[in-house]
Amino acid sequence: MSGPLGRRFDVVVVGAGVLGCAIAAELAQTALSVCVLEAAPDVAEGASKANAGITSSFYAPPPSIECELIGESNDGWEELCGRLNVPYRRIGALTVAFDDDGVRGLDELETQVRAAGVKVERVTGEQARRHEPLLTDECIDALYYPDEGIIDPVRLTWAYAELAALNGAELRFRAPVLDVARDGDGRLSAVVTPEDRIACRYVVNAAGIGSGALSALAGGEEIRMWPRKGQYWILDRDFGQTLSRIVLPVPTPTTRGIEVAPTTNGSVLLGPDAEEGGDAEDRSTSAGNLRKIFAETQRLVPTVSLDRAIKTYAGSRPAADEPVRLRFDARVDNLIHAGNRSTGVSTSPAFGRRVKALLADRGENTAARPDRVTSLPPVPRVLLEADPVTVLDRRPGDAMVVCVCEQVTAAEITAAVTSAVPARSIEGVRKRCRATGGRCQGSICMAGVILLTANAHGIDPGQVGMGPGGGSVGCG
Amino acid sequence: MGAGLAGLAAALELAAHAEVELVERLPAAGGSWQFDHPAVRDLVGRCDRAGVRLTMGVTALRWIERRLLLIGPGTRAWREADHLVFAGGTRPATPAELPLFGARVAGVFAGTVAHHLMEAHIALGRHLAVCGSGYWADLVLAEAPSHARVTVVGGDVPASPRVAAAWPGYAPVEVRGRDRVEQLVIERDGHARAIDCDCVVLAADQRPIRNVDGAITATPDVTYVQLCADTLTPDAVVDHAIATVAGLHGRNST
Numbered sequence: 001m002s003g004p005l006g007r008r009f010d011v012v013v014v015g016a017g018v019l020g021c022a023i024a025a026e027l028a029q030t031a032l033s034v035c036v037l038e039a040a041p042d043v044a045e046g047a048s049k050a051n052a053g054i055t056s057s058f059y060a061p062p063p064s065i066e067c068e069l070i071g072e073s074n075d076g077w078e079e080l081c082g083r084l085n086v087p088y089r090r091i092g093a094l095t096v097a098f099d100d101d102g103v104r105g106l107d108e109l110e111t112q113v114r115a116a117g118v119k120v121e122r123v124t125g126e127q128a129r130r131h132e133p134l135l136t137d138e139c140i141d142a143l144y145y146p147d148e149g150i151i152d153p154v155r156l157t158w159a160y161a162e163l164a165a166l167n168g169a170e171l172r173f174r175a176p177v178l179d180v181a182r183d184g185d186g187r188l189s190a191v192v193t194p195e196d197r198i199a200c201r202y203v204v205n206a207a208g209i210g211s212g213a214l215s216a217l218a219g220g221e222e223i224r225m226w227p228r229k230g231q232y233w234i235l236d237r238d239f240g241q242t243l244s245r246i247v248l249p250v251p252t253p254t255t256r257g258i259e260v261a262p263t264t265n266g267s268v269l270l271g272p273d274a275e276e277g278g279d280a281e282d283r284s285t286s287a288g289n290l291r292k293i294f295a296e297t298q299r300l301v302p303t304v305s306l307d308r309a310i311k312t313y314a315g316s317r318p319a320a321d322e323p324v325r326l327r328f329d330a331r332v333d334n335l336i337h338a339g340n341r342s343t344g345v346s347t348s349p350a351f352g353r354r355v356k357a358l359l360a361d362r363g364e365n366t367a368a369r370p371d372r373v374t375s376l377p378p379v380p381r382v383l384l385e386a387d388p389v390t391v392l393d394r395r396p397g398d399a400m401v402v403c404v405c406e407q408v409t410a411a412e413i414t415a416a417v418t419s420a421v422p423a424r425s426i427e428g429v430r431k432r433c434r435a436t437g438g439r440c441q442g443s444i445c446m447a448g449v450i451l452l453t454a455n456a457h458g459i460d461p462g463q464v465g466m467g468p469g470g471g472s473v474g475c476g
Numbered sequence: 477m478g479a480g481l482a483g484l485a486a487a488l489e490l491a492a493h494a495e496v497e498l499v500e501r502l503p504a505a506g507g508s509w510q511f512d513h514p515a516v517r518d519l520v521g522r523c524d525r526a527g528v529r530l531t532m533g534v535t536a537l538r539w540i541e542r543r544l545l546l547i548g549p550g551t552r553a554w555r556e557a558d559h560l561v562f563a564g565g566t567r568p569a570t571p572a573e574l575p576l577f578g579a580r581v582a583g584v585f586a587g588t589v590a591h592h593l594m595e596a597h598i599a600l601g602r603h604l605a606v607c608g609s610g611y612w613a614d615l616v617l618a619e620a621p622s623h624a625r626v627t628v629v630g631g632d633v634p635a636s637p638r639v640a641a642a643w644p645g646y647a648p649v650e651v652r653g654r655d656r657v658e659q660l661v662i663e664r665d666g667h668a669r670a671i672d673c674d675c676v677v678l679a680a681d682q683r684p685i686r687n688v689d690g691a692i693t694a695t696p697d698v699t700y701v702q703l704c705a706d707t708l709t710p711d712a713v714v715d716h717a718i719a720t721v722a723g724l725h726g727r728n729s730t
């Protein structure tokens with residue numbers, strides 16, 4: 001698992017969430033050597049797998065770094081996702097008002113969005129219902145953002161990680177950074193994991209909710225982090241086929257509010273709520289919160305129904321007093337902070353490029369290597385093909401369906417378990433190709449997925465990972 | 477679609493009046509009754525003689541405008557048909573369907589999956605909480621290793637010497653644990669209690685398997701032949717299938 005002892009890297013990135021992986025993908029294409037250290041057993045185990053997968057066109061008013069980063073990222077999604085084989089659709093969003101208070105909220109929001117230079121249209125309730133026929137009759141006024149999109153945030157994180165690995169970055173899992181060594185000038189010289197001590201010239205702190213603790217270990221600034229938990233319902237694709245836009249209420253000062261959002265897999269998300277504090281590792285769902293979430297989304301789209309619920313989940317946003325951090329530490333010269341509470345997915349392309357620019361400012365050679373890899377080999381995703389017959393006739397060997405609900409072939413699962421950053425668990429397979437994630441939640445295909453994963457890694461099926469933590473299938 | 481007992485019986489019933497193709501995901505007929513069950517063998521032979529076209533090893537994925545998308549190593553096609561008879565079998569309810577909330581941890585299995593893994597001699601835990609009774613629960617109880625302690629939650633208490641404790645009338649409501657399940661909270665009439673376990677098997681509340689897009693919920697050109705009950709006999713399944721498709725022929729005829 002661990003590399004040669006004493007190996008030295010130019011850059012160590014701590015955290016394999018969407019930000020750490022985006023940064024590693026960008027840096028690995030230069031002459032810099034890169035190592036990613038992740039405490040969890042896989043990529044995207046923190047906030048990056050618990051979010052709504054919305055690529056925002058607007059979140060915070062200008063002037064703000066969040067506004068800049070969203071602007072720098074939003075035009076490029078089609079090109080990036082095409083190269084990296086990541087499901088993405090620019091479907092547009094509606095923020096809807098029910099009453100005079102809401103209308104005033106929309107006025108204020110519209111001013112901010114226009115100041116940011118983001119495309120937006122003020123529409124009547126009736127026009128809004130033409131954009132989204134399922135929208136409630138109660139909507140009297142709305143803002144329509146055509147540039148809002150949806151992405152598979154986990155596929156994106158994995159794709160960044162694959163690109164990083166194919167360009168020579170080393171990714172180590174179950175490698176929590178427990179200590180940071182400093183030289184006489186107070187510069188960081190190495191990071192310490194349970195198995196290794198890794199010398200480096202720069203450390204990128206992309207540790208999400210763990211960023212404060214890492215900064216403290218490194219002697220850096222005090223960063224106060226706390227979890228802001230959110231829960232979701234996932235509704236069946238059968239309902240998702242009838243919904244075309246993201247539908248949101250007027251935002252509050254702390255959240256965008258509880259929304260109805262299609263996903264790139266065709267399902268629909270209802271959520272998230274926002275609960276401050278608690279345990280960062282807590283991913284449990286609760287009946288009370290989920291009931292409230294359902295009631296709020298029903299007000300936006302009256303036809304949502306829990307008869308169509310296939311799953312619930314929860315995750316925590318890495319909240320901090322400074323919601324977006326992208327800069328060198330004020331005390332430690334070679335420590336870069338890269339954190340984002342609410343729009344890490346939406347801003348990830350810009351994070352990669354900006355960290356590269358920060359290093360270039362320090363005189364590092366960040367020119368792209370001529371031999372770099374910039375795209376990933378496509379694996380046909382049956383679910384997303386209008387006519388899978390034509391696609392699979394070219395590769396009949398790939399036409400064996402394992403997960404029927406999500407229309408996943410054995411070829412897609414094999415790609416997930418044998419890639420550069422392979423799945424080692426049921427959860428890892430689900431994250432990469434959706435198998436076991438559909439309406440029957442693996443009732444039919446999970447045993448098959450376990451066997452394919454075990455075979456790929458030459459392990460006993462009981463040793464295949466199962467939950468998001470370190471748990472495995474077998475026990476006792 | 478589906479060559480279990482229900483699909484076979486429905487196909488045979490319709491074959492006298494219509495051109496019938498029976499597609500099945502697995503390489504053999506039988507579904508949960510297995511290919512060598514006498515009732516299965518009998519129906520396969522009669523379907524054959526009645527001219528039913530049996531297409532095995534092919535998964536049906538979508539039903540759009542009376543075309544069924546079939547995908548498999550041997551067959552990839554959009555099959556035109558007047559009517560889809562969906563005999564996709566049943567499965568236990570998922571956590572969202574029960575609903576069961578709480579931690580997302582290792583060790584919570586659908587009865588279907590637990591049964592497969594136990595058959596392959598994979599140890600799933602020392603203390604199993606089996607929710608529900610009936611077909612899947614019985615299979616799991618039969619395969620549970622002798623050293624495992626088994627608690628049954630809800631359902632009818634099975635007359636099995638494998639059961640160490642039972643909580644009839646209770647429903648599972650919350651999973652607790654860090655990496656693996658440690659406790660299952662169960663509830664009856666507002667009274668909750670937590671039982672210790674390192675494996676939860678969800679075998680309660682049979683639901684029809686619905687996995688063909690366009691045929692998830694009722695539409696006029698789909699008929700479902702999926703009898704959901706805790707315990708089923710081959711006769712019950714066959715009779716239900718015949719009764720369900722009886723009125724079909726003549727409709728949609730061209």
Ligand SMILES: Cc1cc2nc3c(=O)[nH]c(=O)nc-3n(C[C@H](O)[C@H](O)[C@H](O)COP(=O)(O)OP(=O)(O)OC[C@H]3O[C@@H](n4cnc5c(N)ncnc54)[C@H](O)[C@@H]3O)c2cc1C
Pocket residue numbers: 014015016017018019020037038039040044045046047048049050051052053054055056175176177178206207208209210211214228229230231272315316317318338339340341342343344345346347
């Ligand atoms: C409910 C919810 C909804 C959201 N909706 C959206 C949305 O629609 N669109 C959007 O753009 N954003 C959304 N977000 C925000 C987005 O998810 C985050 O901004 C983003 O995932 C942050 O990425 P990250 O890589 O910084 O953090 P994470 O994904 O949390 O990754 C940090 C990683 O660091 C690892 N780590 C921590 N400490 C250490 C250590 N000492 N050593 C090694 N590894 C360590 C952790 O294990 C973790 O894997 C949402 C978030 C939530 C929770």
